[in-house]
Amino acid sequence: MTAVPTRSSLPAGFRWSAATSAFQIEGVRGAEGSGRSIWDDYLEAPGAIKDGSTADPACDSYRHPEADVSLAAGLGLDRYRFSIPWARVQPDGRGAANTAALDHYSRFVDLLLEAGVDPFPTLYHWEMPSAVEAEGGWLRRDTVDRFADYAAIVVDRLGDRIAQWYTLNEPAMTTLQGYAVGALAPGKQLLFDALPTVHHQLLAHARAAEAIRSHGSAQVGLVNNHTWVLPLNDTAEDRRAAALYDMIHNRVFSEPLLAGRYPDLAAWGLPAMPVQDGDLEAIRASIDFYGINFYNPTTVTAADASSPIPFDIVPTPGVAVTGFGPEWPIMPEALRDLLIDLHTRHPHLPPVIIGENGASFPEPDRAARVEDADRIGYLAGHIAAVGEAIAAGVPVEEFTVWSLLDNWEWADGYTQRFGLVHVDFETGERTPKASYDWYRDLIASARSAAARQEETR
Numbered sequence: 001m002t003a004v005p006t007r008s009s010l011p012a013g014f015r016w017s018a019a020t021s022a023f024q025i026e027g028v029r030g031a032e033g034s035g036r037s038i039w040d041d042y043l044e045a046p047g048a049i050k051d052g053s054t055a056d057p058a059c060d061s062y063r064h065p066e067a068d069v070s071l072a073a074g075l076g077l078d079r080y081r082f083s084i085p086w087a088r089v090q091p092d093g094r095g096a097a098n099t100a101a102l103d104h105y106s107r108f109v110d111l112l113l114e115a116g117v118d119p120f121p122t123l124y125h126w127e128m129p130s131a132v133e134a135e136g137g138w139l140r141r142d143t144v145d146r147f148a149d150y151a152a153i154v155v156d157r158l159g160d161r162i163a164q165w166y167t168l169n170e171p172a173m174t175t176l177q178g179y180a181v182g183a184l185a186p187g188k189q190l191l192f193d194a195l196p197t198v199h200h201q202l203l204a205h206a207r208a209a210e211a212i213r214s215h216g217s218a219q220v221g222l223v224n225n226h227t228w229v230l231p232l233n234d235t236a237e238d239r240r241a242a243a244l245y246d247m248i249h250n251r252v253f254s255e256p257l258l259a260g261r262y263p264d265l266a267a268w269g270l271p272a273m274p275v276q277d278g279d280l281e282a283i284r285a286s287i288d289f290y291g292i293n294f295y296n297p298t299t300v301t302a303a304d305a306s307s308p309i310p311f312d313i314v315p316t317p318g319v320a321v322t323g324f325g326p327e328w329p330i331m332p333e334a335l336r337d338l339l340i341d342l343h344t345r346h347p348h349l350p351p352v353i354i355g356e357n358g359a360s361f362p363e364p365d366r367a368a369r370v371e372d373a374d375r376i377g378y379l380a381g382h383i384a385a386v387g388e389a390i391a392a393g394v395p396v397e398e399f400t401v402w403s404l405l406d407n408w409e410w411a412d413g414y415t416q417r418f419g420l421v422h423v424d425f426e427t428g429e430r431t432p433k434a435s436y437d438w439y440r441d442l443i444a445s446a447r448s449a450a451a452r453q454e455e456t457r
């Protein structure tokens with residue numbers, strides 16, 4: 001059994017969570033009056049999804065929500081992070097709500113609360129309604145209003161039971177993978193012309209935050225996926241390539257939220273963001289907590305002069321990798337370094353929530369019991385890194401495992417398993433892995449250590 005190295009450095013009240021997202025687990029796409037999303041469209045393109053799968057039935061969670069709730073409760077989670085799909089709620093991305101979907105999520109929230117797990121919803125985990133995408137999606141400023149309207153509908157129905165909301169999941173992936181290189185939906189390949197989607201997403205988040213706050217006392221944040229960028233060689237060219245990658249992956253998303261400004265895009269020969277009066281003030285005022293998803297560092301080297309983008313992403317030398325291979329190097333200390341660096345640049349950082357961390361490793365499709373020591377090692381290392389960052393003064397309050405369940409890993413289909421729980425995608429059967437028991441025990445012992453500390457004070 002792997003030791004829990006940093007338990008004692010985690011403060012009393014530190015929260016434990018696990019996450020999923022709707023499209024990756026729910027199945028029954030299109031049912032109960034749901035509209036289509038960009039993922040319904042994207043997965044139909046020949047060759048788009050590695051194993052040709054369609055995310056249906058995935059974990060069949062829409063029809064069996066109790067199964068997931070009891071697994072979340074069995075871990076002793078403080079909270080469960082799940083997402084609500086916009087096109088189920090507003091099939092055309094505008095106009096009247098689909099009551100059947102709202103009823104479903106309302107019941108789901110109640111199930112969690114009855115099981116003693118706080119619901120922590122994400123309003124947008126990459127599922128843009130196709131109808132909104134057809135009008136330009138995140139390239140178009142009007143989408144900001146569409147999203148704020150959608151947020152208001154959901155908050156109106158669920159807001160009496162939700163303490164904190166995530167608006168957007170990983171806007172960087174939407175910009176970079178969705179609109180710049182096309183590796184995720186909507187599959188556009190606009191390279192640097194994708195940059196306006198950064199501003200429209202941040203502004204949509206800010207307008208949704210206003211809607212949420214006008215409704216009650218709930219708090220709001222979004223979750224940025226950050227990476228720790230390392231130059232391959234200690235040369236001026238590679239350091240410059242790393243700085244550019246850091247800017248477009250991390251800082252263009254963090255600085256408007258934390259400092260009310262964009263990095264100097266013109267210094268890189270890039271066009272300015274489509275900022276209008278008042279936008280930056282709204283974005284800066286928009287978060288009560290700062291969500292960070294962290295998976296891996298990124299090593300970067302300068303590209304040849306002929307390349308349309310001036311950097312190449314290369315394997316990180318000397319570290320182990322996940323089931324994705326060299327694309328996903330494992331370096332827990334990168335999470336510590338990233339948190340400390342962010343806090344140094346933004347000393348008035350709001351409370352930080354680690355919104356996702358986890359890894360896939362090769363595992364059988366059918367299994368009675370998965371002994372996933374590699375996943376336990378990955379998570380223990382990253383929790384230790386969070387403990388070190390807290391000891392250095394970074395205000396991290398919560399850690400979330402991606403994922404509660406094996407699920408449909410976007411363009412990788414069912415080929416990558418991230419769960420604490422094994423899912424047989426043919427039978428729907430759920431079997432906790434060794435990492436599930438480990439995380440449950442870690443949560444219990446962290447809690448009793450915190451309680452003992454309180455008593456001796």
Ligand code: GBH
Nearest residue numbers: 021169170173227295298313327328402409
């Ligand atoms: C998250 O995205 C998503 O929120 C979630 O839906 C998903 O299932 C989960 O992670 C696991 O993938 O870009 O060169 O650094 C994570 C985004 C993109 C992070 C790929 C790691 C590795 C290659 N990930 N990235 S690189």
